[in-house]
Amino acid sequence: QVQLVESGGGLVQPGGSLRLSCAASGFTFSIYAMGWYRQAPGKQRELVADITSFGSTNYADSVKGRFTISRDNARNTVYLQMNSLKPEDTAVYYCNAKYRAFGYWGQGTQVTVSS
Numbered sequence: 001q002v003q004l005v006e007s008g009g010g011l012v013q014p015g016g017s018l019r020l021s022c023a024a025s026g027f028t029f030s031i032y033a034m035g036w037y038r039q040a041p042g043k044q045r046e047l048v049a050d051i052t053s054f055g056s057t058n059y060a061d062s063v064k065g066r067f068t069i070s071r072d073n074a075r076n077t078v079y080l081q082m083n084s085l086k087p088e089d090t091a092v093y094y095c096n097a098k099y100r101a102f103g104y105w106g107q108g109t110q111v112t113v114s115s
Contacts, residue, residue: 001026002026002027003024003025004097004104004105004107005106007022007109008020008109009109009111010111010112011114012113013114014087015085016085016113017081017083018082018085019079020079020080020111021078022036023076024076027099029076032102033097034050034078035047035098036078038092038111039092040088046060047060048067048069048080049068049069049080050069051069055071062088066082068080080093086113087114089111090113091110091111092111093110
């Protein structure tokens with residue numbers, strides 16, 4: 001069955017870095033656009049970054065220049081490198097896979113930025 005398993009979240013101080021990973025299985029990863037979303041308490045889920053099957057990337061204005069999304073089709077994995085983290089980046093981060101009418105979500109991983 002389809003699985004998206006996120007890892008790499010945790011507690012980090014402001015200015016620190018984290019690398020999130022999302023391991024995919026059960027579908028043809030290489031043809032899917034992949035994305036990272038986040039949801040902070042009391043707020044709507046929002047797009048952080050996404051990457052097409054061809055490798056084109058898109059970022060929310062709030063993370064441009066700090067976050068980098070990448071994918072490894074040989075490993076069926078998408079990554080989110082997060083640098084210069086801020087307290088406002090605190091949220092549950094979700095991995096998303098999308099292709100035409102098909103879409104899947106991971107279970108989420110908590111990222112907390114606090115001193």
